[in-house]
Amino acid sequence: MKESNGGRPRKKCLVTGGAGGLGTAICTTLCMAGYHVFMHDLPASPGAAVAAQINEMGGAGSVTFLPGDLADFDGLRRQSAWLLQEEGGMDVLVNNGGIDTIGELEGVSLHEFHDTQTINSGAAFVLSQALSPGMKQLGGGQIVNIMSIILSGGWNARVPYAMSKGSLLGLTRALARELGPFNIRVNAVSPGAIPTNMERKFWTDSREELDRFILDKQALKFRATPQDVADAVFFLVSEQSRFITGHELHVNGGWYMG
Numbered sequence: 001m002k003e004s005n006g007g008r009p010r011k012k013c014l015v016t017g018g019a020g021g022l023g024t025a026i027c028t029t030l031c032m033a034g035y036h037v038f039m040h041d042l043p044a045s046p047g048a049a050v051a052a053q054i055n056e057m058g059g060a061g062s063v064t065f066l067p068g069d070l071a072d073f074d075g076l077r078r079q080s081a082w083l084l085q086e087e088g089g090m091d092v093l094v095n096n097g098g099i100d101t102i103g104e105l106e107g108v109s110l111h112e113f114h115d116t117q118t119i120n121s122g123a124a125f126v127l128s129q130a131l132s133p134g135m136k137q138l139g140g141g142q143i144v145n146i147m148s149i150i151l152s153g154g155w156n157a158r159v160p161y162a163m164s165k166g167s168l169l170g171l172t173r174a175l176a177r178e179l180g181p182f183n184i185r186v187n188a189v190s191p192g193a194i195p196t197n198m199e200r201k202f203w204t205d206s207r208e209e210l211d212r213f214i215l216d217k218q219a220l221k222f223r224a225t226p227q228d229v230a231d232a233v234f235f236l237v238s239e240q241s242r243f244i245t246g247h248e249l250h251v252n253g254g255w256y257m258g
């Protein structure tokens with residue numbers, strides 16, 4: 001049985017990479033909208049503290065930290081089975097977690113390549129496969145895959161990362177076709193340059209230099225925030241997008257217009 005929230009059944013969602021910059025904004029937004037959010041991130045992440053902070057804000061829903069490793073496919077399957085048995089399944093899955101691999105093609109090790117594909121796209125497949133049966137039982141659901149502007153060729157030295165995001169685009173479209181008859185919608189959000197801690201690796205002498213580079217590329221001359229991505233995710237899981245599936249929503253200020 002689902003928890004009751006003001007007389008209405010409370011929807012539940014799993015957000016991977018939930019303790020990061022984008023993940024925290026997504027978890028907070030869904031929690032404030034009344035969802036019970038399961039924040040999935042590494043055991044060593046600040047997930048427990050972040051979840052507690054969101055819950056202290058007094059939103060309509062609640063956030064539960066679910067420690068795990070996206071590279072552990074068997075562990076993901078066990079956690080998915082537990083969510084189905086104990087929580088009645090998930091209404092929403094947001095495949096946000098991932099790692100960023102940087103380096104020229106010749107310098108990327110096979111280990112780095114394998115880890116990038118496993119964590120960034122393989123885990124999304126495993127979780128979609130494991131949680132979609134529960135969505136079918138619930139009469140529908142939503143899956144949102146977080147991609148990247150890097151797939152569109154905006155940066156150099158990012159082949160494994162771009163390849164993993166391309167896999168997510170294929171997953172999005174194929175799942176949308178296969179799961180559509182069960183009222184399960186599958187979409188993707190492709191953020192542009194969003195200021196998070198991950199962005200620090202691109203800083204040179206100062207943040208201002210990076211800002212100038214990004215604003216020169218964008219049509220809109222202001223920097224985004226993680227909330228801009230969270231709002232796009234919320235739109236795609238809401239009834240306002242009930243006739244949208246298989247879509248890649250670009251949130252990049254007009255850097256790339258696909």
